Amino acid sequence: MPTNLEIVSPEKLLLSRPVDMAVIPASEGDMGVLEGHAPMIVMLRGGTIDLYEGDRVIDRLFVDGGFAEVTPERCTVLANHAIPLAEVNKADAERRLAEAEAAYEEADKSDVAVEDAALDAVQSARAMVEAAG
The missing domain is CATH 1.20.5 (Single alpha-helices involved in coiled-coils or other helix-helix interfaces)
Structure with missing residues (x-):
């Protein structure tokens, strides 16, 4: 069962979709988030978020930092800016x-x-x- 990824800016919800895994640029290093992940809140550094379906990357976004809240069902990224990598x-x-x-x-x-x-x-x-x- 996929995990739900949400990317939120101060103004609006930028993305909400189920993914098999999200790899986020945590301040301590890249972190993979799967369904059932232990709850935590992590700081993000500027970098890319990779969205996986199975073992392949289906989308990539650049975030300029922020925070991520991880629960067993969801990963919510709070970032000032999130840009599809193709638009960088x-x-x-x-x-x-x-x-x-x-x-x-x-x-x-x-x-x-x-x-x-x-x-x-x-x-x-x-x-x-x-x-x-």
Whole structure:
């Protein structure tokens, strides 16, 4: 029996569909989610979510970070942006990386929260460039 995957942004439900497995970019590393998974909440880093039917990837989406709530029946991803991988543009991703790196250089490094947020933006943009490549 498949697990239900939902991807939600602050504005709306972006995707809701049953999948055999979802591989999400958890902050500690890629994590496969199958039906019956132990409940947990994990932070996400920028990266791709792979949706599986059987043993093949049927869809890929880029997320810029966020959280995922996993239950035995469902995986709910809360992300500011989720983009089908086919729509990720390399030039836009490289521009985003340049902007994030510039913002990191300007960030107040004495404020840990500000520095961490700026570094997260750089890492997400790098992941987007890699996904576009």
